[in-house]
Amino acid sequence: DGGITQSPKYLFRKEGQNVTLSCEQNLNHDAMYWYRQDPGQGLRLIYYSQIVNDFQKGDIAEGYSVSREKKESFPLTVTSAQKNPTAFYLCASRAGQNLTFGSGTRLTVV
């Protein structure tokens, strides 16, 4: 089945450590996105990529970095510069007008 795989589902890290969240899709979609969701809130756009080797900052890019070396993969690194990294992270891809989401990674920094 085609879809988006985010791993791991739960991730724990110590404060000050960088951590990379994985996002892989087999939908052959060109565009991919990373969103952050805090409890009881909507989704906020972190980064997006419309094509391989290209990506753009979203509304809350500070403290995050991404790469897009392959069409299928769009990993997100949460750096130590991100002041409040504990959140639910969602990856999505797009073909046409609609977004398809993964099941998310819940990151907890202690």
Place this chain on the structure above:
Amino acid sequence: DAKTTQPPSMDCAEGRAANLPCNHSTISGNEYVYWYRQIHSQGPQYIIHGLKNNETNEMASLIITEDRKSSTLILPHATLRDTAVYYCIVRLFYNFNKFYFGSGTKLNVKP
């Protein structure tokens, strides 16, 4: 993109129609109305979208008022599995990267 306003929560009895309202009074002529839903701790799922006309698919119906300032998502026969947060989003038709998800409406379907 136009701002949307949704009630924070609604209840619906199982088997009954769920009608979820959304106000988008500043919508412009080339902005689409989208609906997504998010079941707890999962990624949002696309439901339906429209520009001017009412739309229906296997999941739901979308009713857009004639002046396009508001819309209603209708789940014709709500089940317990429809309990979720429903997001109404307005997006420029060419601005594929700007899907703004607000706080949405938490729909509680009760037996």
